[in-house]
Amino acid sequence: MAINLKPMDVAVVGLGAAGGVAVLPLCRAGLKVAGIEAGTWMDPHKDFKADEIHNNTRAMITTGNKIRREAPTIRNSPTGPARRGGPSPMMNAIGGTSIHYHAQSWRLKPWDFKTVTEVTKRYGKSYIPQGSTVEDWPISYDELEPYYDVAEIEVGVSGKAGNIKGKIDKEGNIFEGPRQREYPMPHLRTCDYLEHMKKAARSLGWNPFHSPAAINSVPYNGHGACGYHGYCDRGGCHLQAKNSTCFSTIPKAQATKNLTIFDRAQVTRIVVDANGKVSGVSYIFDGMEYFQPAKAVLVGSYTYENVRLLLLSKSKAYPNGLGNNKGQVGKHYFGHWDAQAGASASALFPMDLNIWYGAILSQGVVIDEWADDSFDHSGLGFIGGASMTVNTEKHPIAAASGSTWGQVPRNWGSDWKKWIHQNAGRTASAYIQTNSFPYETTFLDLDPEVKDPLGDPVIRVTTMTRENERRAAIYAQDKMEEWFKAAGAIMTAKGNPNGPNLSTHTYGGTRMGDNPDTSVVDKWGFSHEAPNLGMLGGSVFGTSGARNPTLTIQALAWRTAEHLAKNWKSITG
Amino acid sequence: MASITRRTVIATAATAAFVPVTAIRCAAQNPNQPRSLTPAQRRTTEMLADRIIPADELGPGALECGAANYIDIQMADYLAPQKDAWVAGLAALDAFAMETQGAAFADLSVEKRDAVLMALPQNLQAFFNMARTYTMQGTFGDPHYGGNINGKGWDIIRYPGPRPATSPDMQKMDHEAEPYRKSAWGNE
Numbered sequence: 001m002a003i004n005l006k007p008m009d010v011a012v013v014g015l016g017a018a019g020g021v022a023v024l025p026l027c028r029a030g031l032k033v034a035g036i037e038a039g040t041w042m043d044p045h046k047d048f049k050a051d052e053i054h055n056n057t058r059a060m061i062t063t064g065n066k067i068r069r070e071a072p073t074i075r076n077s078p079t080g081p082a083r084r085g086g087p088s089p090m091m092n093a094i095g096g097t098s099i100h101y102h103a104q105s106w107r108l109k110p111w112d113f114k115t116v117t118e119v120t121k122r123y124g125k126s127y128i129p130q131g132s133t134v135e136d137w138p139i140s141y142d143e144l145e146p147y148y149d150v151a152e153i154e155v156g157v158s159g160k161a162g163n164i165k166g167k168i169d170k171e172g173n174i175f176e177g178p179r180q181r182e183y184p185m186p187h188l189r190t191c192d193y194l195e196h197m198k199k200a201a202r203s204l205g206w207n208p209f210h211s212p213a214a215i216n217s218v219p220y221n222g223h224g225a226c227g228y229h230g231y232c233d234r235g236g237c238h239l240q241a242k243n244s245t246c247f248s249t250i251p252k253a254q255a256t257k258n259l260t261i262f263d264r265a266q267v268t269r270i271v272v273d274a275n276g277k278v279s280g281v282s283y284i285f286d287g288m289e290y291f292q293p294a295k296a297v298l299v300g301s302y303t304y305e306n307v308r309l310l311l312l313s314k315s316k317a318y319p320n321g322l323g324n325n326k327g328q329v330g331k332h333y334f335g336h337w338d339a340q341a342g343a344s345a346s347a348l349f350p351m352d353l354n355i356w357y358g359a360i361l362s363q364g365v366v367i368d369e370w371a372d373d374s375f376d377h378s379g380l381g382f383i384g385g386a387s388m389t390v391n392t393e394k395h396p397i398a399a400a401s402g403s404t405w406g407q408v409p410r411n412w413g414s415d416w417k418k419w420i421h422q423n424a425g426r427t428a429s430a431y432i433q434t435n436s437f438p439y440e441t442t443f444l445d446l447d448p449e450v451k452d453p454l455g456d457p458v459i460r461v462t463t464m465t466r467e468n469e470r471r472a473a474i475y476a477q478d479k480m481e482e483w484f485k486a487a488g489a490i491m492t493a494k495g496n497p498n499g500p501n502l503s504t505h506t507y508g509g510t511r512m513g514d515n516p517d518t519s520v521v522d523k524w525g526f527s528h529e530a531p532n533l534g535m536l537g538g539s540v541f542g543t544s545g546a547r548n549p550t551l552t553i554q555a556l557a558w559r560t561a562e563h564l565a566k567n568w569k570s571i572t573g
Numbered sequence: 574m575a576s577i578t579r580r581t582v583i584a585t586a587a588t589a590a591f592v593p594v595t596a597i598r599c600a601a602q603n604p605n606q607p608r609s610l611t612p613a614q615r616r617t618t619e620m621l622a623d624r625i626i627p628a629d630e631l632g633p634g635a636l637e638c639g640a641a642n643y644i645d646i647q648m649a650d651y652l653a654p655q656k657d658a659w660v661a662g663l664a665a666l667d668a669f670a671m672e673t674q675g676a677a678f679a680d681l682s683v684e685k686r687d688a689v690l691m692a693l694p695q696n697l698q699a700f701f702n703m704a705r706t707y708t709m710q711g712t713f714g715d716p717h718y719g720g721n722i723n724g725k726g727w728d729i730i731r732y733p734g735p736r737p738a739t740s741p742d743m744q745k746m747d748h749e750a751e752p753y754r755k756s757a758w759g760n761e
Contacts, residue, residue: 417729424731
């Protein structure tokens with residue numbers, strides 16, 4: 001039998017990018033919060049190293065034992081066999097994936113929230129991709145703007161505004177939705193390569209700008225500024241200049257004395273009372289089962305695990321899984337058509353770029369001309385597009401192992417060594433992120449065969465290639481190639497975008513909407529069925545945008561938590 | 574077994590493309606660190622790494638950088654699950670060298686070792702890919718793991734080194750930052 005713990009006001013499942021933000025408004029409102037996390041604290045001095053073997057080759061930061069054993073299976077058709085996927089998307093630690101992410105901190109566009117309405121208005125209904133289940137979000141950009149603002153301030157985001165209350169500034173992103181103020185910190189340092197790429201973009205008539213990042217360009221939040229040493233990717237920041245939630249919002253929540261962290265605690269079920277309300281969570285710590293009673297539960301354990309936890313939490317009130325009486329849990333899932341879906345472009349330059357150091361995408365420059373609805377899609381055969389980022393940070397093993405562009409016959413020996421001696425520092429790649437949408441035949445469910453060590457099924461991902469997204473990604477790759485050539489690249493290469501696999505950018509499964517027949521949570525992030533259950537993370541998104549999801553996840557997490565605190569009696573009563 | 578110091582290797586590499594060594598012991602590396610390979614396996618590993626990234630007029634290659642030492646140490650550690658496949662691959666390489674060139678791989682001249690690698694049959698391709706992967710790790714990875722002695726491998730690709738922080742000057746195009754050759758783990 002489980003050991004019963006002292007009741008708390010709120011149990012937050014997962015202290016990552018989402019839960020690690022939600023705890024702050026709850027604690028500030030005076031609620032007693034149990035933060036339950038499968039991983040534990042990481043030590044910036046011991047764990048975070050400028051070491052490619054540690055971070056990238058062996059993935060020592062990102063792939064713990066728990067997530068290896070819970071990696072979803074994946075299949076490319078709704079009836080085909082599934083194979084075991086890699087563990088890379090998920091992470092167990094206080095701070096979660098915000099420890100190793102690139103810290104890109106974007107606001108989605110107004111268009112992303114109202115895609116169906118806007119596309120229908122401009123091009124007609126026939127432009128909505130066939131088979132897609134895309135809907136307008138139940139909220140607009142303007143409704144989320146105050147929460148973007150608070151997330152940028154509390155997490156700590158650097159950048160340059162392109163639109164403050166309608167006033168356009170060409171140093172920033174001229175295509176962004178109106179902001180109420182400038183970023184809390186200026187954008188990260190530029191460098192020769194980025195200035196070179198900006199000049200090339202301007203020669204094409206495009207408007208380059210520095211990417212927004214949850215990395216300190218100046219001292220902030222009690223931490224120093226970025227050291228630009230170039231080991232952000234899949235590594236934590238030894239300077240704590242990357243605003244992972246374990247260095248930003250979680251310590252602030254701890255300072256209120258209202259947050260109790262239960263680490264190494266693996267939540268296995270959300271428990272429901274006889275009236276169909278959530279009564280707490282069960283978790284396993286050190287081989288023993290515990291029950292944490294709570295008046296409300298917020299689940300922020302990543303898209304795959306959010307859906308798995310609901311589907312596993314069956315009860316009399318919810319025989320098909322928690323909040324799933326209309327069969328919507330796991331539906332409207334989709335992965336982002338980015339590098340993980342094969343969208344890419346790269347270039348070989350005739351000069352040393354010196355982009356070894358830096359801060360991955362966050363020391364980057366972006367073009368938004370070919371994203372969202374920034375351009376006329378009439379007759380193109382797709383909606384959406386992609387943002388394109390060029391950036392710094394190269395690692396030596398990867399640089400030496402890269403393509404030799406057909407210029408030497410073998411990838412070993414003296415000729416090859418001469419080639420990498422000259423060119424390992426002369427190649428660059430771009431990051432392309434395509435607007436992606438949910439479809440009838442992309443979804444998550446429980447795998448009928450593969451189980452984790454506790455005997456619980458893992459998630460099965462059903463995904464496939466999509467003509468709309470493929471066309472948009474190919475269109476963007478061509479634009480990226482044009483940009484590289486304008487910058488003097490002597491050779492360019494493009495990817496073959498054929499669809500998302502397991503990904504660090506996944507969406508839907510507990511979609512947000514006004515209609516309980518097509519969504520799982522309401523406009524505030526609370527279950528249509530269990531009123532004191534809130535969902536946090538990409539699983540509530542209805543569209544992806546053409547940019548990284550984390551800041552939107554954090555703005556929504558803040559909003560859901562604040563809504564709970566402000567409506568405490570009506571939600572938990 | 575001959576013991577060759579780092580200084581000797583550097584001096585040798587500067588004057589000759591082929592360095593006849595059986596095993597390298599680097600003063601910066603702990604001799605008590607568990608190893609996985611027999612002396613013969615270690616020597617074959619060295620002679621293979623030597624051809625993947627050879628020493629030449631550009632400077633030391635994988636052998637001098639300690640790639641074989643990386644493989645030897647790591648096959649007793651993180652890469653232990655790969656050890657059986659590695660040892661089987663070395664044996665298959667020797668058998669193929671014997672069949673086509675009349676001697677074990679490590680006993681062949683530079684030219685004949687290259688000829689063996691260029692003629693590898695399909696069943697040795699996976700082993701060669703593995704050898705190349707680990708040679709790259711042992712040459713360009715952090716010195717902490719027993720390879721890339723003193724960060725010499727980073728000179729091959731002109732990587733300036735894993736500094737804890739960098740100045741704007743260090744990101745100038747066509748400007749080589751002063752090489753920084755320390756391990757991120759504080760030991761060389």
